[in-house]
């Protein structure tokens with residue numbers, strides 16, 4: 001997969017060079033290129049913003065640099081059509097299934113807005129997806145892009161060593177993941193649940209499902225309406 005990110009703060013995307021995503025890139029499992037939007041400006045001040053029509057606070061990102069940048073980037077591989085993503089608080093909620101959908105794509109371009117956002121005509125002309133990572137307002141699209149790129153990249157083949165850990169992810173079954181434990185068996189007087197040290201893998205799997213059901217009921221009950229529950233599941237949720 002190829003990922004291009006356009007931003008006026010390229011250094012904000014440096015974390016993508018680290019850890020899981022950085023390792024995936026160094027293994028050529030993903031090709032991530034970051035671009036400074038100001039490279040597509042021509043005035044001495046490299047202006048990317050202007051006052052909003054209709055008045056109001058702040059500034060709006062001008063259409064011309066964005067259009068020039070996107071035309072240029074897309075033209076670099078005429079045989080492929082990228083999926084263009086614009087992070088915005090007004091977008092469709094980003095979910096694990098959305099990440100899985102984006103992970104199927106061959107090429108993603110993330111457009112990181114700043115100020116009050118990108119001129120709506122550019123978004124209309126170019127965006128395939130306008131996505132929100134949550135109901136809170138950031139100062140720009142870069143952090144949302146970091147979130148989405150990490151969530152997507154970890155789903156790409158070969159990136160996560162133990163593919164099973166993706167299958168057992170929170171939300172993978174539509175439930176929140178339950179608690180996890182490691183050594184020591186007792187820490188500060190708190191013991192690891194005995195079942196996890198029993199070696200009875202069927203019982204351990206059942207306990208983990210029950211913990212996931214209980215946690216989901218407590219923290220995100222609305223998720224339970226979206227999944228098929230067995231009679232045993234319903235008994236746990238009702239208890």
Ligand SMILES: Nc1cc(-c2ccc3cc[nH]c3c2)n[nH]1
Pocket residue numbers: 087088089090112113114115116117131132133134135136137138139140141142144
């Ligand atoms: N989920 C979410 C996205 C954003 C976001 C995305 C782009 C811009 C551009 C200027 N402010 C922005 C905020 N905030 N919260």
